[in-house]
Amino acid sequence: MPEIYNTIIIGSGPAGLTAALYAARASLKPLVFAGLNPGGQLMQTTEVENYPGFPEGILGPELMFKMTKQSERFGAKILSEIVDDVDLGSRPFKVKTSKGEYFAKTLIVATGAEANWLNLPNEQRLRGHGVSACATCDGFFFKNKEVAVVGGGDSAMEEATFLTKFASKVTILHRSDQFRASKIMLARAQADLKVAFMPNVEVVDVLGADHVEALKLRGTADGKEIEFKVDGLFLAIGRTPASNVFKGKLDLDQRGYGLISHGHTGTNIEGVFWAGDVADPRYRQAVTAAGDGCRAALDVERFLAERGEISQESAAA
Secondary structure, eight states: OOOEEEEEEEOOSHHHHHHHHHHHHTTOOOEEEOOSSTTGGGGGOSEEOSSTTOTTOEEHHHHHHHHHHHHHHTTOEEEOOOEEEEEOSSSSEEEEETTEEEEEEEEEEOOOEEEOOOOOTTTTTTBTTTEESOHHHHGGGGTTOEEEEEOSSHHHHHHHHHHTTTOSEEEEEOSSSOOOSOHHHHHHHHHOTTEEEEOSEEEEEEEOSSSOOEEEEEETTTOOEEEEEOSEEEEOSOEEESOGGGTTTSOBOTTSOBOOOBTTTBOSSTTEEEOGGGGOSSOOOHHHHHHHHHHHHHHHHHHHHHTTSSOHHHHTO
16 A cells, blocks of 8 residues: 655745644644755755845755754655656545655645746856846846846846836847737836937847856847846746646636636645645746745645645644
8 A cells, every 4th residue: 555645845945944844843744745846946945035034145055954853853855856747536636756656645736837938058057147038136236237138028128127227227138029018017127218229129149258248149130249238137038837746627817827727726626735836827936936835735634624635733833
């Protein structure tokens, strides 16, 4: 008879590890699958200055290491396995990895979302050193500097407008002269004296030894290449939620983000809960993901207690 876990958590970013911490402290002995990117996107982040409790800031990998150790301290079991498939047809749910099959009474999906990148030669090398996909995370580091934002939608306008709080100049780069952004968002960016527009260009590469110094741009009409000096590059070309495994099994929106069906974290299947960026196309912050993980774990605890599947003592732990 295989072991049936109280809950399995898929994902080990701030949402997954916070869910693991709360579930472990409730004596649920959660099993966590770390997945493709153990620690989530913060493992690719240098300095984190907007996570509460660290007045001097903390390195992204260090923060995730501390969260991992904290959840393990209370009994969470973390496996470095990738989930290949799930069977949500009946409880207990079945989770399949390359190493075996696991069963659980409940499931927390905290697989996150990945920013879309341009796949430039030096893009990932300079990620965290001037290249970013999160203005609210990293804008503070560009006080009185010139930066560029790539994109033509609402996100690009919003990122550019936010960056003007810090940067001396923000240039929006776009492949055409037609923008997908809503009229109000475009007008807001156009009215900002710190925002400039450079249409009909594409970024060919990011230049710099250990930090961004310039961009290599190519005209989409004439093919002419130029170097454009900036101190930072922000990508605002969308995000992709890591929800492929759940397509056809859980309700997703057109972009692949999880849809909340009941309460604050519930999916369309009872006993399965969302947490973090996989179901959050709006805020996309480590602290909001952690909050989602807390809510999902509390919802799991309540779900099991209401059905008498854990003792009241454990539920109140």
